Amino acid sequence: MVALALKDVGASYGRVTVLSKVGVDTLKSGSLTAVVGPNAAGKSTLFKRIAGLIAGPGLVELSDAANGDRAICYMPQDTGANAVLTVYESVLLSAKQGGGWRVRDDELFEIDAILKALRIEDLAFRGLGELSGGQRQLVSLAQALVRKPEVLLMDEPTSALDLHRQVEVLSFVRDLAGRAGMIVLVALHDLNHALHYCEHTIVISSGEMAVSGSTQEVINCGMLRDIYKVDARIETCSHGKKFVIVDGIAA
Template sequence: MVTLALRQVGASYGRTTVLSNVSIDMLQSGSLTAIIGPNAAGKSTLFKRIAGLISGPGLVQLSNAAGGDRTICYMPQDTGANAVLTVYESILLASKQGSGWRVHDDELFEIDAILKALRIENLAFRGLGELSGGQRQLVSLAQALVRKPEILLMDEPTSALDLHRQVEVLDFISRLARESGMIVLIALHDLNHVLRYCENTIVIADGEMAMSGSTATVITPEMLREVYRVSARIETCSRGQRFILVDGTA
């Protein structure tokens, strides 16, 4: 079990500050939190800062973590996949990060299970260079899951997927977080997906945290007007699910 909190976290590239003053209270095991905001707001930078890939002020606080390189796993937008490898080889390589190179049967069974869960068994022995953008995203997700992280950072993991696959992957991730106790932070542009799947939401705008809290309290017409510059309404369908209707730009 693990918890995550951020205290006045920021990040810089050289002398240029690109992110500042991000603070969130303790995120608990099994939670799914959205990171939202306009393009180039600083969402990817926040993920890199939490993952320890870049430095900056503030504290990223982990507690009750098992330790080691499997604690946090970052799934970037651009995977930079090695086209020489097959899908199966790339997932196996990801599973061996930070451990010895001897392969055990249980590791192969785990890879098979992940391929089956994501319904990409048919891609197992295809080269990464042959895949579509959506297929590469699913393989990248498999590479992250095989490492069994306690905290999973997902930067727009559904951007190249069709609607069916988007719902399928988000259903899977939501269920996995609950059942495994994993903390998942996910950057999404589809705010209706955020309303459906994420308990908490953090809004990043102009390199700073604009607001955070429960998704129901964060995603409001006022926030959409201020941050996204659209005039919108939050409606509730016959099944009780809240959704956004955009009337136009603000």
């Protein structure tokens, strides 16, 4: 089973330090972790650092990974997809990255299954340039999943989706993480999604880790006031789920 740990991880752009001293104890296979914090806090930078796209101090320790350089997959918020390709071609191209170009029947079957699971099979032969922002996010998720990563980093994957699709995608990813034994980290702005779907939460603020731990413990009134500068309450639904109600801007 794959495991991921972060030890004093940081990152810089030139001489400017944008992330420092992020430390997280071992995240294990099948886990879904929320990464939350204000805009420009350093969430995307953290994902790029974990994925090895930028350098920096500290250690990203991935143990027992079987897929080598394909073990970690970063799904950015802005996909920058080639508008000339069709959806199917883009997912197939992602599947063949780092491998030979001979296409096997089982690979085509797997692509079909992923598009169907995400309910975008009807988009298969449409050009990427024809899609809405939400549709492109779903295609980006298909491109990530077809690579069979052991660690999946999702940067605000539901920002362009309507509420129904947000719930659908997060439920699908949570269930898939459990079935496939993936470690999934997802950057979210909606803290209620974090409370509902993620057992672990990392809070990033001003380029540093503010707190990390159980989602139910981390998302509390004090954190919301200190990090987000809002007065808020944590309520409990009739079925036992907690949710955030914001009353206003903190004085």
